[in-house]
Amino acid sequence: MDWEKVFATRSSRMKASEIRELLKLLDQPDIISFAGGIPDPALFPTQEFQQAFANTLTGDKQTTALQYSVSEGYVPLRQWIAKQMEGLGIPCSVDNILITSGSQQALDYLGKLLLSPNDTALVTWPTYMGALGAFNAYEPNYDRLIANGNRSAKEYQETAAEKNSRVKFAYMSVDFANPTGETLDRPGREKLLDLAEELDIPVIEDAAYQSLRYDGEAIPPILAIDIERKGHIDETRTLYCGSFSKTLAPGLRVGWVCGAQSVISKLVLMKQAADLHSSTINQIAIHEVASKGFDKQVAKIFTAYSTRRDSMLAALKEHMPESVSWTKPEGGMFIWLTLPKHLDGAKLLAKSIETQRVAFVPGHAFYADGSNRNTMRLSFSQANEETINEGIRRLGLLLKSA
């Protein structure tokens, strides 16, 4: 049958990412890859999970673990998260928290809740590629969010109005963002919240990397600032998306959304209709591992990743030509390179694979309009210091000859 005839209009926005397709080809042992953006599995708390799954399947919890459970998520896990959130300046109750299958699902659900076709989503230029993927299914327009800048609410509104559209939310990863590694400072967060208030729209705060700070001082989440202003989480406009994927393990698919109860209760209905609930046993296991040693696990990651970041920054300084600049992240997994205007990250990748055997992600994939092709994202999460130095040396050779 002719499937195109029965697919919904939204399906035209679901396209294979050329980058992901390309990266699939790179799984070869002699390639040094800075492309991944995934955690180093050597740092997973494997023994702790062994213990947790064994405990979950014996005694009291055994029946619960394999059975259907509520769409909101496992209560002890939501309690643990609520306590963590309080530590970040976000006093809240379990009713402010929905467990999702990774924070990716939170982004999908928020797109589904907020976006009608032709609505406008404000995203940074560049932004997390997976957020664009999630939102695309709901057929939005994108406009460039300048969080720390001087673009007025009126300008955003006018740009949207030109397309018969209206602005529905601002999405931003504010700590050690994927892909740039950059962090929005406190005044920037205040300004973003001012803008959202003026536009009367929600802010989606992507906090996937927030626990991975290696230096500098922690900045309160936007949701914390919003609560400072409004007095109570149920009065706020910020929807905080958290994840265990970068701290404990991504393979279990456990994340959460934290926000005003009126939104959470709507998302619970959405989740019930879409997949009933996230894996019961995984929520119980995550709860056990988190409550027994979350901070210890974060400290382990801190040590490994901060060393790798330092190595990569040192190697960049040593090997890059003067025409290349890069970010100096205080945490996370990524460094973002800006190349001379005439260079194209995608073309460079092809050449790099061929001549240097080094992989990275071309930067244009992170722009809603596919612009800024003279950029690239490097991840330092998966390679050791020696490999990092060698990979950056080769990349330097490539760029010097480009």
Place this chain on the structure above:
Amino acid sequence: MDWEKVFATRSSRMKASEIRELLKLLDQPDIISFAGGIPDPALFPTQEFQQAFANTLTGDKQTTALQYSVSEGYVPLRQWIAKQMEGLGIPCSVDNILITSGSQQALDYLGKLLLSPNDTALVTWPTYMGALGAFNAYEPNYDRLIANGNRSAKEYQETAAEKNSRVKFAYMSVDFANPTGETLDRPGREKLLDLAEELDIPVIEDAAYQSLRYDGEAIPPILAIDIERKGHIDETRTLYCGSFSKTLAPGLRVGWVCGAQSVISKLVLMKQAADLHSSTINQIAIHEVASKGFDKQVAKIFTAYSTRRDSMLAALKEHMPESVSWTKPEGGMFIWLTLPKHLDGAKLLAKSIETQRVAFVPGHAFYADGSNRNTMRLSFSQANEETINEGIRRLGLLLKSA
């Protein structure tokens, strides 16, 4: 902030089910519940899962199990499923299979792939409540699918055209359906496929209960008949949704869609954007438990549930007034009661809880138009024979006095 102002139009279709809310209140120890519709946890292969999770977290698979994985799903599990499908008369490859987080997610994704607002979905009257919930997010109209009847393609088309709509798919649970327990016979499946061909639409075949047959002969899935007609799965229009929730365990959230590769590849993109992939560790554990003893597990369930079904049918015969009729399911978990026209299942439930302490699901919740209030669904999966007899005796008293 005024959230209603920023919610997408689709959010108005996301409502709390009065039934689910009601059932939440019924979790009291002295109530005999036939409401649930969930598997008996005493039958879960708990020891097998203990072993499987332990194996998964030691040796080779340990790193894989906790890491991100591909959106398509774990290859050995897809291979195992492909072989099972072949046993059902559905020769296919791993490329015809996407792993989803339960078959509920498959329904959500198929709604997302196929439904633009105002499109028409054909569903039986009654149908699975959760399918309506999943589809509602994509703002369809519903029309009544009479699978084994004489309603012509033209009539369906005209009814849709009256609403400026067009028919997008036919959805049906064909084996021991939730909620009626009824099975569509082979001629009915042929007719449904004829109709779908004439309308040039896909068939969504919900096979969640298919493995739970207690007597009678297995009927080929619609997808198998479609392949017989077309010669190859990639030429078919049927999308088969399977699940491990009723056979192994629902808490792991593992199901699948099987169909033409051109649709599966589109669904893979959708899954990548929506939640990246289903839990890696759960897919590996399900694969281990399934490949070591799926048939043994199904036999265990067979013994327990078929005895309970027999008990409930016998008790209904003994205790129900003549004015009540019911289905005689050959498998699954449900029996469907039709009461005299003037009775209302929801009102009866309230009365039943108050006077008899017996719970069931009022039938109107399974109708897209909320009609046929003189019906109710009973589940026999969770109670022992004695409790079944006592519960049905009390329900008989209630109905005799109604």
